[in-house]
Amino acid sequence: xxxxxxxxxxxxxxxxxxxxxxxxxxxxxxxxxxxxxxxxxxxxxxxxxxxxxxxxxxxxxxxxxxxxxxxxxxxxxxxxxxxxxxxxx
Amino acid sequence: xxxxxxxxxxxxxxxxxxxxxxxxxxxxxxxxxxxxxxxxxxxxxxxxxxxxxxxxxxxxxxxxxxxxxxxxxxxxxxxxxxxxxxxxxxxxxxxxxxxxxxxxxxxxxxxxxxxxxxxxxxxxxxxxxxxxxxxxxxxxxxxxxxxxxxxxxxxxxxxxxxxxxxxxxxxxxxxxxxxxxxxxxxxxxxxxxxxxxxxxxxxxxxxxxxxxxxxxxxxxxxxxxxxxxxxxxxxxxxxxxxxxxxxxxxxxxxxxxxxxxxxxxxxxxxxxxxxxxxxxxxxxxxxxxxxxxxxxxxxxxxxxxxxxxxxxxxxxxxxxxxxxxxxxxxxxxxxxxxxxxxxxxxxxxxxxxxxxxxxxxxxxxxxxxxxxxxxxxxxxxxxxxxxxxxxxxxxxxxxxxxxxxxxxxxxxxxxxxxxxxxxxxxxxxxxxxxxxxxxxxxxxxxxxxxxxxxxxxxxxxxxxxxxxxxxxxxxxxxxxxxxxxxxxxxxxxxxxxxxxxxxxxxxxxxxxxxxxxxxxxxxxxxxxxxxxxxxxxxxxxxxxxxxxxxxxxxxxxxxxxxxxxxxxxxxxxxxxxxxxxxxxxxxxxxxxxxxxxxxxxxxxxxxxxxxxxxxxxxxxxxxxxxxxxxxxxxxxxxxxxxxxxxxxxxxxxxxxxxxxxxxxxxxxxxxxxxxxxxxxxxx
Ligand SMILES: Nc1nc2c(ncn2[C@@H]2O[C@H](COP(=O)(O)OP(=O)(O)OP(=O)(O)O)[C@@H](O)[C@H]2O)c(=O)[nH]1
Numbered sequence: 001x002x003x004x005x006x007x008x009x010x011x012x013x014x015x016x017x018x019x020x021x022x023x024x025x026x027x028x029x030x031x032x033x034x035x036x037x038x039x040x041x042x043x044x045x046x047x048x049x050x051x052x053x054x055x056x057x058x059x060x061x062x063x064x065x066x067x068x069x070x071x072x073x074x075x076x077x078x079x080x081x082x083x084x085x086x087x088x089x
Numbered sequence: 090x091x092x093x094x095x096x097x098x099x100x101x102x103x104x105x106x107x108x109x110x111x112x113x114x115x116x117x118x119x120x121x122x123x124x125x126x127x128x129x130x131x132x133x134x135x136x137x138x139x140x141x142x143x144x145x146x147x148x149x150x151x152x153x154x155x156x157x158x159x160x161x162x163x164x165x166x167x168x169x170x171x172x173x174x175x176x177x178x179x180x181x182x183x184x185x186x187x188x189x190x191x192x193x194x195x196x197x198x199x200x201x202x203x204x205x206x207x208x209x210x211x212x213x214x215x216x217x218x219x220x221x222x223x224x225x226x227x228x229x230x231x232x233x234x235x236x237x238x239x240x241x242x243x244x245x246x247x248x249x250x251x252x253x254x255x256x257x258x259x260x261x262x263x264x265x266x267x268x269x270x271x272x273x274x275x276x277x278x279x280x281x282x283x284x285x286x287x288x289x290x291x292x293x294x295x296x297x298x299x300x301x302x303x304x305x306x307x308x309x310x311x312x313x314x315x316x317x318x319x320x321x322x323x324x325x326x327x328x329x330x331x332x333x334x335x336x337x338x339x340x341x342x343x344x345x346x347x348x349x350x351x352x353x354x355x356x357x358x359x360x361x362x363x364x365x366x367x368x369x370x371x372x373x374x375x376x377x378x379x380x381x382x383x384x385x386x387x388x389x390x391x392x393x394x395x396x397x398x399x400x401x402x403x404x405x406x407x408x409x410x411x412x413x414x415x416x417x418x419x420x421x422x423x424x425x426x427x428x429x430x431x432x433x434x435x436x437x438x439x440x441x442x443x444x445x446x447x448x449x450x451x452x453x454x455x456x457x458x459x460x461x462x463x464x465x466x467x468x469x470x471x472x473x474x475x476x477x478x479x480x481x482x483x484x485x486x487x488x489x490x491x492x493x494x495x496x497x498x499x500x501x502x503x504x505x506x507x508x509x510x511x512x513x514x515x516x517x518x519x520x521x522x523x524x525x526x527x528x529x530x531x532x533x534x535x536x537x538x539x540x541x542x543x544x545x546x547x548x549x550x551x552x553x554x555x556x557x558x559x560x561x562x563x564x565x566x567x568x569x570x571x572x573x574x575x576x577x578x579x580x581x582x583x584x585x586x587x588x589x590x591x592x593x594x595x596x597x598x599x600x601x602x603x604x605x606x607x608x609x610x611x612x613x614x615x616x617x618x619x620x621x622x623x624x625x626x627x628x629x630x631x632x633x634x635x636x637x638x639x640x641x642x643x644x645x646x647x648x649x650x651x652x653x654x655x656x657x658x659x660x661x662x663x664x665x666x667x668x669x670x671x672x673x674x675x676x677x678x679x680x681x682x683x684x685x686x687x688x689x690x691x692x693x694x695x696x697x698x699x700x701x702x703x704x705x706x707x708x709x710x711x712x713x714x715x716x717x718x719x720x721x722x723x724x725x726x727x728x729x730x731x732x733x734x735x736x737x738x739x740x741x742x743x744x745x746x747x748x749x750x751x752x753x754x755x756x757x758x759x760x761x762x763x764x765x766x767x768x769x770x771x772x
Contacts (some may be wrong), residue, residue, distance in 0.1 A: 005153055014660060017133075019111065033314075033550065034292065035154045035292040035294060036574065037292075039153065039572075040189065040574065041324045042150040043188065044151055044188050046324060046325050046462070047325065057363075057365065058367060058461045059363075060459075061458070061462065062455060062458045062459070062575075064679040065360070066346075066347050066350070068187035068344065069186075069187045069344035069349070069350075070187075070188055070347060070350070070576060071353070071578070073451075073455050073458070073575045073576075073577055074470065074573060074575075075462055075572060075573045077570070077572065078573065078574060085550065
């Protein structure tokens with residue numbers, strides 16, 4: 001898949017990186033099978049967890065989230081891997 | 090009895106450890122401050138119970154994916170040659186239970202006798218969170234003691250509970266991934282161990298767990314895909330349990346909005362604001378460096394005067410002679426000239442300590458992460474790099490939080506470029522000696538000018554470190570851009586008293602370094618520079634006393650090597666000596682000038698350097714040669730301890746050797762360029 005197509009596909013999917021500042025969503029799953037995926041899951045980004053985007057750093061990356069009562073900073077690349085459930089209010 | 094203190098990062102383990110043992114380890118409001126296990130004995134005020142207290146690195150999980158977690162895992166779990174601790178103090182952050190309880194479950198799965206220290210209850214109360222310790226005790230099945238590790242509240246009760254921690258808890262998830270786990274349990278792994286092995290296999294980090302051969306081959310036959318399915322269900326089952334606990338504590342929704350972070354969010358509105366935040370960062374850094382210079386300067390002057398007075402008094406009392414020379418030219422000139430910079434080093438430690446304890450460092454990492462990711466660097470590399478300003482050794486150990494090996498090595502290779510506190514005396518000497526200006530010809534004002542020059546040396550070192558990282562990341566250690574997964578802790582008011590005592594410790598450690606390595610070096614150098622004795626007493630024409638000495642002759646013959654970078658033979662000896670430790674440069678120069686100066690009239694080193702002239706009457710040290718020397722020291726790897734610690738962390742000579750050779754070559758070339766280009770331009 002070309003980088004462009006991949007990026008379009010990612011944007012079309014709901015992920016923690018597609019949230020607007022102040023918006024919340026419910027985690028569906030974390031993509032991938034590597035150390036980072038395990039780390040994200042163990043930090044509490046398991047299915048059904050609510051996640052809110054608080055702000056983005058000056059140039060839009062990384063992002064700062066509120067999840068399970070603490071603040072977590074993720075680069076966009078990681079945030080894209082945190083897929084969200086469709087029906088978020 | 091061995092008691093391990095375990096918990097998530099930044100929950101107050103080290104503070105509690107210090108309370109329990111009476112030790113003073115540096116606490117920092119940054120996840121991952123402790124990367125090594127530390128041991129101490131229970132302070133005597135709790136009677137003579139023989140408790141060995143072990144402070145573990147804070148980790149989010151016990152499935153080890155990076156070196157610091159592996160340390161915690163191996164200690165709690167035991168293994169070949171390590172027996173598990175007799176009891177565990179599980180430290181939980183009362184303001185952050187929703188995540189802390191995940192780790193708590195893992196510790197309880199171990200089945201070791203456990204006492205929970207429900208820490209930060211003061212902060213929880215402030216945030217309006219009421220945590221029912223008794224209910225938590227009942228739900229977890231182990232003793233729970235509310236504590237405030239910062240002040241020591243509740244520590245008595247904790248020690249009391251430790252005397253009788255009760256039996257280890259039993260915790261299991263009967264139906265979760267049972268089939269896969271059974272395949273490991275066949276090989277003797279306990280259910281708890283089997284769960285971690287599965288998660289590590291999923292993350293491909295089994296090597297860190299110390300799995301037996303039978304376990305490894307069982308994991309391989311299960312396959313990573315199956316391990317992943319199992320790992321996901323194990324993690325989900327634990328978080329289900331956590332949700333249940335929170336409901337029992339009637340905390341379900343109270344935590345959602347992160348009440349303990351409310352104040353921090355307001356501060357962050359400014360400090361991580363796109364414009365204001367960057368401005369604040371730059372202002373903070375500039376303030377640190379300018380104030381290091383201008384606030385410490387009067388103190389430096391006082392110390393200089395005191396040492397001059399001391400050597401004057403000794404000369405007077407003992408009269409001229411070999412012993413007097415040893416004392417004044419060897420001891421006082423050498424060590425004194427390093428101690429003179431202690432105020433500046435202490436200030437650097439103080440500022441970094443305060444920033445760290447306040448929680449600001451994690452914000453700085455957040456603000457500047459775009460830069461790091463553009464360069465392909467690991468998000469977690471930022472803080473070790475920044476602490477490299479104080480000292481490369483703890484900084485290199487701090488890279489243990491980086492899970493990918495290549496990224497860790499890149500960071501280790503970058504850190505020695507960051508200007509550590511041992512370079513400060515050198516910059517300070519050169520700037521103080523050669524870059525003096527009067528209020529009239531100053532750019533802004535004399536001390537601000539010098540502070541800015543100092544700042545620019547730090548900037549050069551920072552930019553160089555980043556450039557080196559960028560280069561290595563694309564060449565010898567190429568790998569994909571790693572992630573940033575960083576918790577931003579709440580801001581906390583740093584405790585000046587604690588920070589000051591840590592500053593004291595670190596400064597004393599520096600002085601001890603000066604007292605041993607440098608003292609020994611200075612005396613050897615003094616001898617090399619004083620013999621053979623010049624008995625003719627001629628003076629006048631011919632080589633000066635020091636030039637005729639053994640050391641002087643060697644140095645003179647080496648002069649062609651340092652001449653191209655604008656230095657004379659005295660600096661040459663200094664550079665040679667400073668390969669053991671940078672500070673030696675200053676003490677050697679002190680020695681060289683102290684010895685040449687007239688005994689009756691000891692001159693201060695800075696003044697002596699400034700006024701030194703060659704045969705033709707031109708100054709030996711110009712601003713340009715000073716700049717070249719500083720640039721040399723920005724790049725040179727002149728610290729045997731750094732080389733040793735890199736060898737230990739990388740388990741081999743390859744990387745330390747590479748680091749040493751490359752840095753030395755870069756240092757020489759850079760100094761050469763500065764001096765030759767500067768001269769060609771007519772400076
Ligand atoms: N309000 C409050 N602050 C605390 C308490 N205990 C510790 N702190 C602060 O929390 C921060 C972290 O403390 P540390 O003792 O370094 O935490 P740690 O768990 O050892 O952290 P790591 O070394 O990263 O694992 C420091 O700023 C402490 O001053 C407490 O009971 N109440």
